[in-house]
Amino acid sequence: MVGTAKRTLISLLCIVLFVTALNPIIALGLKPSVYDEGMLFTEEEIKDLEDKANSLSNKYNMDIVILTTNDAKGKSSREYADDFFDYGGFGVGENYDGILFLIDMDNREVYISTSGTGISYLTDERRERVLDKVFNSGLGDGNYYGATIGFLEETQSFLENGIPSGQYNYPEPAPRPKNRLTSTDVILSLLGGLVFSSIFYFITSSRYKTPKSGNSFRFRNNSIVNLAQKEDKLVDTFVTFRTIPKPTNTSGSSGGRSTTHRSSSGRTHGGGGRKF
Structure with a gap:
């Protein structure tokens, strides 16, 4: 009886070793x-x-x-x-x-x-x-x-x-958090913008108002026009050459x-x- 159990155990060990030799990936748990x-x-x-x-x-x-x-x-x-x-x-x-x-x-x-x-x-x-x-x-x-x-x-x-x-x-x-505007925020923003833009308009408009006055400059009597013909002549030319080096490709190194x-x-x- 003991001999039979021993032979069975040896047979099982041989089977395990045989499977391990044929499939090392399974044996190693990879x-x-x-x-x-x-x-x-x-x-x-x-x-x-x-x-x-x-x-x-x-x-x-x-x-x-x-x-x-x-x-x-x-x-x-x-x-x-x-x-x-x-x-x-x-x-x-x-x-x-x-x-x-x-x-x-x-x-x-x-x-x-x-x-x-x-x-x-x-x-x-x-x-x-x-x-x-x-x-x-x-x-x-x-x-x-x-x-x-x-x-x-x-x-x-x-x-x-x-x-x-x-x-x-x-x-x-990191992605920025998404902020949501409420209806109250929109209404307050529109009202605030309307008030400040109106104030800015009236202040700027009042600054640019100037009193009307007559034309004190007699342009017909005080204007002088002198037309003369002028010609530009080409005297000399010269050309400069310069070699532009090509960029070095260093992506591999x-x-x-x-x-x-x-x-x-x-x-x-x-x-x-x-x-x-």
Whole structure:
């Protein structure tokens, strides 16, 4: 009896080890990198995107997430992307390093959300170049797989180049609170304006009133007109030439600004999007 139980336990351990060897992702409890909620990819495309995203994630120690959706649940693309990243438990380290790429079919917008060092890698200028690559790779024609490959390729090139020198984060200004005027405010404003404008009119009008007087200047007798012909002659000319140097293109080596904002969770995110 003891021997049978022992053999059963050994068999179960072998099965666990076998499954672990075949599927290390499940064993380690790692999350997938592709979430095709909008059902835009085939199974083969998902597997390929998963492999490429995991490769970048492991190499640069940050989460690279690909997300599609047909229902943004009433949120903007930025809100949906940021919330999915934050509440989905993504981000490596204490700064939650990572980059999320969203194809939002509900708002018809593609959006890139960055966090942690992802903000430093993808500055505003670099982000726009990634979006250019996404559109040039077939997004407008419905080639969502090709557009996502374009995102991965262009992002990889910037990750390989490293964080640009002089990079800095710029928090976007907080939105001003919306003030509403009541009917009383409108009436008081109109009455006040009418009173002050009337006072100003009467004061100004009284200042410009002058007493009438006769014409004391005899213009017919005191006017002298002397007309003479005058000609200007060109004596000499000279021309000066100066070479204007062309501006130097330093976009590839200079630093850049990363505009940041706060998500609903209170974390700092960068990123931006573009309608399609």
